[in-house]
Amino acid sequence: MIDFLFLLAAMMLGFLTVFFLSLSNIKFTEGDLRKIIENFIYGTILVYGFLTSEFFFKLFSLNALQFVLIKYSLLIGSFYFYLLASYRIYEMSKVFGFAGKLPEKLRKILE
């Protein structure tokens, strides 16, 4: 029983995450940040799918290999999108991140 409660709570949080991400995404102008948010949305939708499948597979005691494959494919898919988002953030930090080492000319101008 406790499993189901935790799964339901996680599903609810996942739903709220997608909701807020989608709302914020339409407010940003096109660009890297928007792509990052899109990746997070897809990743979270897949996590949501993983949790939902886990919920129903547990509820109906479905333990066959194909169900396990579906479940973990969704999880791996979600991490693939999180990886894409993280890589975009990393790339973005190289262009927009000014806290690290800057080109000498730029550092002189700003400092």
Place this chain on the structure above:
Amino acid sequence: MVTRVKSLKELENEIKKLKSNTLVVFVISGKKYHEVNIFILKKLIQLKKFSGIYISLNRPFKNLVKYLKEKKIDTDKIFFIDCVSSFFGEAKLAENCLFVPSPSRLTDIGIALDEAIRRMKNPSNKFLFLDSVSTLLIYNDLKVVAQFIHYLATKLRKFGVIGILMTVEKEIEERFLNFLIQISDKIIEVV
């Protein structure tokens, strides 16, 4: 407050009076735009000994640097944000220029500005030069540009950087000019 200036001498006096933490909008007649643009930049760098950020929405970086050098402006004092050169490409950071793929990518420009301003050691002798609001309005909705300018104004005030917003007379509608009057400290009309 709207001040009308008719000569470069009067304009120079206005620039001399500029203090840090002020946001000034220059409304310039189309014919005088380039001359006044260069004049303001020159005075900020040579007279007030400022350095700063130049957001170019009209000229590509290389062309602009060449032009400024011809006009004897020290380009080593300027960090350029070029929104023209790499249309539809990727954002890139070069020696003293950040290439933003399009003037419509205001989020990217906003992030870059936030980072640059936070990195400034002495923001009170720095400027932000936006060339120009009129061009921003060609690529973006009026409401989006208003939000962006409001964001800029808040950021500049918070850190004490001088904000110079350039715009061409008659290219912005009265409603937008009224908005600029509300958020800026001074409007200087160059006729």
